[in-house]
Amino acid sequence: MNGTKIHIFDTTLRDGEQVPGCKLNTKEKVQLAEKLEALGVDVIEAGFPISSPGDFQSVQEIARIVKNATVCGLSRAVQKDIEAAAEALKPAKRPRIHTGIGTSDSHIKSKFNSTREDILQRAIQCVKWARNFVDDVEFYAEDAGRTDNEYLARVVEAVIAAGATVVNIPDTTGYCLPHQYGEKIAYLMNNVPNIDKAILSCHCHNDLGLATANSIAGAMAGARQIECTINGIGERAGNTSLEEVVMVIQQHKHLGLYTGIDATQLNPMSRLVSDTMRMPVQPNKAIVGANAFSHSSGIHQDGFLKDTSTYEIIAPEEVGAESSKIVLTARSGRSALAYRFLKLGFEFNRNDVDVLYDRFLQVADSKKEVEDADLATLAKSYKAETVHA
Template identity: 50%
Template sequence: MTEPSTNDRIIVFDTTLRDGEQSPGASMSVTEKIRIAELLDAMNVDVIEAGFAIASEGDFEAVNAIAKRLRNSVVCSLARASRKDIDRAAEALQPAERKRIHTFIATSPLHMRVKLGLTPEQVHERVIESVSHARKYTDDVEWSCEDGSRSEPDFLFRCIESAIDAGATTINIPDTVGYSYPDEFADLIARIRNTVPNIDKAVISVHCHNDLGLAVANSLRAVQAGARQVECTINGIGERAGNAAFEELIMAIRTRNDVLPYQSRIDTTRIMQASRLVSAVTGFAVQNNKAIVGANAFAHESGIHQDGMLKDAQTYEIMRPEDIGLVRSNLVMGKHSGRHAFRTKLRELGYELGDNALNDAFVRFKALADKKKEVFDEDLVALVDDEIAGEDQPIKFVSLHLECGSGVTPTARLKVTVNGEERAAEATGCGPVDAIFIAIRQLVPHEATLSLFQIHAVTEGTDAQAEVTVRLEENGRTVNGQAAETDTMVASARAYLAALSKLLLKRQKTAPAALSA
């Protein structure tokens, strides 16, 4: 791919591991973050915001581990406008070949008065101090004006000018609460370009939230107005309604290059793989009608649509499925398929597993093939994602036996391991799921409440795998767990255990307030 010119080039800043993880229930382990970061690196993402180093030991460890591994992308850590935050970010980023410190402070009247308790002058001083301090560690410093879209323009322009004078090379304008309208946001970017005297010394970035469903539209209009960095997340995950979706931004630019004559370095053929991995790690299922990566994005049921597709796919498809890595092959998998065919199929689906992981996945595939008449690509994706998501769980499923039916008190006999120690319990409930979850509470006592229990079929047919999502809440912490099995009750137990494992890990993680940017 030819490297685009500076004027046409869009820098892609992915914040799945930082802002995306701030979605309620989306906490990730260090291993999971590394896996996602390595995939983003392979996709040629320009900047990966690996975390908020001062938030916890876990965040510091993740940023530091990613900084040691990546060779392609710039590794970034968020920091508030304080020396302690910036020092911690610099320490975590120290091993990185290419590093960025991203420091921020709120500039809107509401945030300065209510949240920070600071005057505009005090905020302006902190802008200069924080950027100057960050610049001591790296030449690549990004400054963000939190709630920038609701800031008073003259004060905002003054802060931007001072941040650049202090050494910021990227100026990020966040629509922190998703309030802006596309033309309004584009006008703000244009005014910054035309008003701030030294803006030519920095890249303008935008970070849009999706509270009104306008994050992607706002980002694209900002690019047309002169922004050259877009901040986004895989599947659009993030606080509240989420962030601008990575896949939507990239494919909009690629597909509508006639009106968006810009280029990125992104390898789009890995988009589906990234979407599936983030969904598996977070437990957040991708809605069927989600643009680009949803199950129905390339499905055609209407007779008129099907007729057009048979004649020419371009009648109803503006993108090719293979452009995002959605490839169907003639390699049919079943109970007689061997390990080589299994590995080949996984590669076609975008998975490259090590020998141990491949062996474990192959054993589960064989068990699945014995139960199902046909093993679809979706089954394999669910199986491998489930395997990946469960690798770091301190609580693991061993076995489940149920007694239930008409005139029978539902009884669950459950075995699990907790940090390698096997435990067993028997419990009754008002239904089989209730009995299972009561048994889990006996084995791993906790006070979390169940706020979501959701089941959907991975494929069609009565032998389809059930994918179960469980959401637990405890003391303001929210976690999701996901599992897929042909046995819905086993999937329910494993999903609950996945969520509970995340909750146990998250109890040790306390993030400072005001992480938004």
Template identity: 55%
Template structure:
């Protein structure tokens, strides 16, 4: 066996992952995730698409000034305006990358771009040439590469490498690839392009046919790729992207076959998964590989017997390897501020000031008075609530009372502030949550459509906080609101108001697909 080469892990949770409908994040939320990705030792963080909105621009700029150990990347279309905007956002970064792209499939060029192949070819060359003015680290992607003509791909990729592209990303934009075919297509490109050795080759796969991870690994093993583009929890539009946790643990667990190194600190995988799930409101399915609640659970008596006798009879990796531990210290109402602050550090939660730590600790004490044991998931949730409370909010929850009785129509009375002024309203509904939403709407009259109402227990047991996700749509805009509380009706009210706050935001997103 030869010495193991390194696979570069390129995380695009903050860009491609955010394109999931309802998964848009605030700047502070993006910063929290970026810090966790840095803690996990991700090689490249694609922090957003600078030209898409002022919010994305500011998020990339903030992350560029905070994260030091990872390369920070911004996406841009193949035009001077986008590239200059990306360069401006990345200016504070110690290590920066501009990732530019243009569609190369006949379908996309004709129907979407309305450009000839020659026009696309020239625009790609000029884009890379222009980007080189700002950084030596340039990535180029042929969008919808897996459905593109091989001769045209060879021509355009040879040209952009000659112009200075240092990474070539072979994008399976619509999840059309099949592992063997996708891997061989990439292999053929590298063999046919004379200067292919001058660039690192990358894979970016979508999961429309459930093969994103398999295609990515085939791109590495067959095609010679040395960078994998992925997201936490496989987050992404449509069926999602290649899941970071799956490719990383596949490479680590089956090193006997793959023989590659990854620089990821795998013990940070589960904390990252929980953070992204909590912020976006996209729950992780219980049987999800690596990070699902049942990933290391054994219900069968035969399996349990085997595990007790020898762990590796039914476990190919240890739960501790990905950040799960059965021996965590549980905090409670007698826990002090130092223990709480240490747990924040252990979870990779960095608060900017002592005032924020004190405010979070106060909320922790309030929660501890209502439930005896406080778990990591509770802390992540309450810190998120605390950070959201510092953001500019039009609506803010104050209090709620509701009554429901078999055979009677539920009634809710809610007090919430609107730009600092308290409003009181009552409503009726088919259930206590419906009554609460109707009470809020009687005042706000938002006209929003509720697309999703989801309740998940943050931890186990009847004392668990309920985490509610409300996904609202209005005028084509989709947002998630998240609320947590031991009382799920209160959590629902918080989630609905959170979503309304996001609908109030004037920022808009442009979602290019890769």
């Protein structure tokens, strides 16, 4: 494909699983990993091996079964963590250790009771430990969103020199505005001398509802990997939504970017994750919500029926969704009513529709949505009247 590829790093099985009540067993993780690989993700973050025997086993099993995607295991900047990740990843064809430490002054002082220089040395050391086991090492600068850019650039330069192949710039608290996050990535691209030897990665949280916007801003500024989850699940308000960044990139071809994701699998994948993790998807969720391709306003319905592109920039088939829906409510108009009657096999002229519309509104005012059964009753009753008349 033309343009620059954005690598999709899926962390549904690690960061997404941190949602209360969404814990997965090994069998469930393996099933989702197989589907994620079929979806076309480039990297599957399979878990945090040191955290529990169950997570170690899950990472190990996923490492065995995944054939094409990189399999990644998380660790802290602790030697035992890194050794556990390396052991769990041994069966992987393309193993990656993801290690790192907090770099913001808030984390350095409050979390580690340390200094910038000490954190810098610990960052270098953890990358060197990881490189003893694998060639592909990703370093995360936790809370990079609130880290001073000049210091962050020093850390990024040092970990690349130590052997990091990918450097993750997380907006851990979802604090950044899109222009701020984009400027941070641009600053690193322009001020880290060895930046050409590694890929910058966006890992944005959604505390202010800006995760997708920030990730796209990062990619526009030079990042070449986006870390995300199916349905945007994750800690607190969630992570960047995979389906959103993929479709933003697909829709805005002028950005000169593309992904390897098979968009037609997005809705089936969303439902599988929702069912497996027992985490419902909000109806108005972009791309995969139940209402994403539903139209209930009369003005919208009329325009949509004349030309779908008036109110839909994505065809439902593009993302594996069912066909668009004309939902009949008290806000619907005559064109939508006539359309739905026709779909049910009832053809009426304009005068008939005018009469039926008044009766329809009486039903619509008494319930939230007018169903096919209600319409059939109205149509049959009206036809019986006109026959006898």
